[in-house]
Amino acid sequence: MSVTYGRTVATDPSFPPEAVPGTTQPTRSKKSRPHYRLRRHALEAAAMAFGVVLAVWSVLPIYNMWMIALSTHDGVFAGSLWPEQPTLEAFRVVVTEDFWYLARFWHQFGNSFYVGLSVMFLTLLIGSLASFTIGRMRIRHGWMLSNAALMTYVIPASFLAIPMYRIMQIYGLTNNLMSVVLALTTFATPYAIFIFSQYGKSIPMELDESARIDGANPFQIYLRIYLPLMAPALVAVGTYALLLAWNEYLYNFLLLSTPESMTVAVALAQFLNSDESPWNFMMATAIIYAMPPIILYYGFRRYMAAGLTMGGVKG
């Protein structure tokens, strides 16, 4: 705005009227225009400098992970900012299960996938069914269900860990992947109900009604009308549930303790049991473990942002 002002003044000789054209005005514009440009450039440079600081802050721990993973066993302690002889040896060890903590690595990787996909499937199924009765069929005490879900959503999962552990023993599910699947489904479903109820409001009721007039029963409406129209919300919540299960540590750690039943998160934390662990192997495992969620985040970024902003939500 100010720059335009300066320009107008300079090119309009009749302003201000009492001024003699060509004497005072050009000097003023010469003075002011570079000044404003300078200030704008300085502001832009400061913003960029801040951006660089922000980027370093965001990336530093990730960079550290790679640096340790690419170091040799002794190179970890060299104290340099980049390994002198970067090597993929640690990744080879992880991939070929060549270390005793990692003896069942791919099996555990499979376990993590199994838990993630099961939690995703169950969350979508239970959440969509519940939100259909609450939001579309509007059963009489539906508000109780949604309040129950909301309560579960705002109770910290770690506070329920000890009783949950005992209860899984009572159900006979110790060292069974189903225990983690069920526990995590419990914590993911409220969010699903929350998002589905919100999203469902944008689907016109008239669709349900015309289907009913054509003789469809509620299950057919759910399957043929509700689910297809909910697709974006299903993708968002599905990704959320998958990542929640993949990233969870505490419940995996408490409920799964044998190498056969462990997920990667528990296997990874095992490295901390000893002070003499090969940290480069640990970080290589950590990077491989972190890869699927990172790929998913960046692949589904649009949906993720959509899903997560829909409810202001779990990180």
Add this chain to the structure above:
Amino acid sequence: MSVTQQAVAVGQGFPRPRAASRKWFGGIHGADYIWAFAFAVPYVVIFIAFVVYPICYGLWLGSEPQLYTQLFDDPRYFTAVINTLIYVGVGVNLKMALAFLLSGFFMRKRWWIKALLVVFILPWATPALPAYMSIHWLLNGQWGMLNNLLWTVFGYDGPVYLNSHWMGLSANIGAYVWKNLPFWTIILLAGRMSIPQELYEAAAVDGATGIRKFAHVTYPLMANLYLVCILLDTVFALGDFNATFFVSVGGPAMSTEVLATLGIRYAYTVALPRLGVAEVMTALPVLIPLVYILMRKLRVSEGQL
């Protein structure tokens, strides 16, 4: 409804759209009830088996009065309470203030801002466990990356961070902020983007600049969203286990433990699960009002109250 509208809807307590607030044409009849019931059953079963039952079981486990005398005699418990207050109070407010400022920063329309946002999201995309493990090694006094960096760039020999209570606690808070800052920035960014540009233009016509635009447009429209975010994150931070467990590992000498980690330590390191439950129960006087306020703010359906 667009994504951004929904983000702001969180802050405004969900206005009820007309079309959806009416029932199915003619209500539900006969066989429909069986379907409605069948659809609700899976969630009811899950809720009773894995929420109601554990809560009741927990209340029963933590119901013996002498557990609380034992708990209050333990100095580690009081350290944990104070740590939790600092962790939640500083962690949540610092993070939200930064997220709010950063959301304004990311509103700038420059090509490099978009690129920066992609990098900035990385901590959020990384799972907590490897990220916190990495931060733990980053802060190692002898050969950690941070001290190497300080030495190389400034010639300054950094301290052994995790050997001190205050620096350990700050490291946990810093790690928690690092991990969750992108998420809340994006929520607040969505909130800011949903403020109609016309409001700013109208304010500009009325002569408002900088701080006045903020005070009369941005602030009133963002306040409720900001408050909901603060409350939600308070609950999340209160239950956060990973940062303390992996960054400072509770040390030195269990001086940086918070309630979420100390309960687990009682239960599994010292094998006193009842004490662990009792410890968690002492958080209820804070947790219950919080949960109540949040439930009112976030209520999913308008209900038929």
